[in-house]
Amino acid sequence: MEPNYLLPNKYKIPGWLLLISGIIGGMFLIASDFESDILQVKVLALYDDNSFLSNQNGQFFKIIENSILDEIIALFIIIGGLLVSFSREKVEDEFIYKLRKDSFVWAMIFNYLILMLAIVFVYNLSFFNVLVYNMFTPLLFFIARFNFLKSRV
Structure with a gap:
């Protein structure tokens, strides 16, 4: 596909x-x-x-x-x-497609787990900083995970 x-x-x-x-x-x-x-x-x-x-x-x-x-x-x-x-x-084959999809799902779950921890344990203006950084973390987590999995193959 x-x-x-x-x-x-x-x-x-x-x-x-x-x-x-x-x-x-x-x-x-x-x-x-x-x-x-x-x-x-x-x-x-x-x-x-x-x-x-x-x-x-x-x-x-x-x-x-x-x-x-x-x-x-x-x-x-x-x-x-x-x-x-x-x-x-x-080389974009079905295996790379699966790695891409799995990395995306992993990045979203990991990102929102970290955000939930921040909601519970971080307060005031520090929480605002966490939200600012949270704009970038889904992409960064995806890139890190995808390239890590790709390098292991």
Whole structure:
């Protein structure tokens, strides 16, 4: 059975470049406490309430000044992860299809088990950080598991 949702194999290398550079950039931002004035530009905010903990009423469709470095890094991780995950292997047979499917199921179960533990044991703003990282973990778990299983064959 040939899955028709997969991209050509040539997208795998650009995907790895984006993914690895995004992860390195993300680790740099975490190490520097997310304080970045690099790439400070005016952007359209669909909703802005000025502060996460403010009592002010928010505004829709507002132009704000924001550093877009963290958004670019997040997009690198997501786009790179999708390209790596959904690019064909050089030999895409039924065994690779089964590895891909099993890795996806494993990644989802593992991801939500970790999220359930975080719901029970992590609180306040730290939980918000867990949710931010949780955007990336399904892709990363899938890629790690799929490549691990593929290397064992």
